[in-house]
Amino acid sequence: DTAVSQTPKYLVTQMGNDKSIKCEQNLGHDTMYWYKQDSKKFLKIMFSYNNKELIINETVPNRFSPKSPDKAHLNLHINSLELGDSAVYFCASSATVASYEQYFGPGTRLTVT
Amino acid sequence: DQQVKQNSPSLSVQEGRISILNCDYTNSMFDYFLWYKKYPAEGPTFLISISSIKDKNEDGRFTVFLNKSAKHLSLHIVPSQPGDSAVYFCAASDMLSGNEKLTFGTGTRLTIIP
Numbered sequence: 001d002t003a004v005s006q007t008p009k010y011l012v013t014q015m016g017n018d019k020s021i022k023c024e025q026n027l028g029h030d031t032m033y034w035y036k037q038d039s040k041k042f043l044k045i046m047f048s049y050n051n052k053e054l055i056i057n058e059t060v061p062n063r064f065s066p067k068s069p070d071k072a073h074l075n076l077h078i079n080s081l082e083l084g085d086s087a088v089y090f091c092a093s094s095a096t097v098a099s100y101e102q103y104f105g106p107g108t109r110l111t112v113t
Numbered sequence: 114d115q116q117v118k119q120n121s122p123s124l125s126v127q128e129g130r131i132s133i134l135n136c137d138y139t140n141s142m143f144d145y146f147l148w149y150k151k152y153p154a155e156g157p158t159f160l161i162s163i164s165s166i167k168d169k170n171e172d173g174r175f176t177v178f179l180n181k182s183a184k185h186l187s188l189h190i191v192p193s194q195p196g197d198s199a200v201y202f203c204a205a206s207d208m209l210s211g212n213e214k215l216t217f218g219t220g221t222r223l224t225i226i227p
Binding site for chain 1: 206208
């Protein structure tokens, strides 16, 4: 059983489009995250949710909107995609907001053309 | 501003020998450190962690050393095995501030030569 799953694994789209990436965890964790790994391999946190409540929002353009329908899911919607959005996006979860041991999904490689 | 640095992008080690991966940080508020391992096309997986109140933590073949005065930590793998070939990320956080954010380094690709 996959602990943290993301769909799709690959996403190729054109500039200006709107796309969503879905994330689900079956670990019973309270906290979920979205990270972006850019071409320079920096892995940076974008958002963090605890029990469906937003707790971290790193200076991310408001074209990015996370949505957490329940604590097992954290989806990422991106409006008006730009070339610079091309990256690998990782979802992660941790047992609680104070637990630093995070479990990552396999990543979604987004390519904007 | 890159607060966590892994200055060696790659490292090759003979199977059976010791692998030493290094990480430096600049933020003196960091008080909790983790190492993650990543295989291609997979997400990072947690390996080992250390609190700033300790200078060493050991888990099987993996040991993490922390030198707070030098703002430096290292991961030792001994003996190295082919399955250890992966990218290793160092991460840090300042727990006391209540900031749950992890700051990652750019990773070191470890290759174990059979």
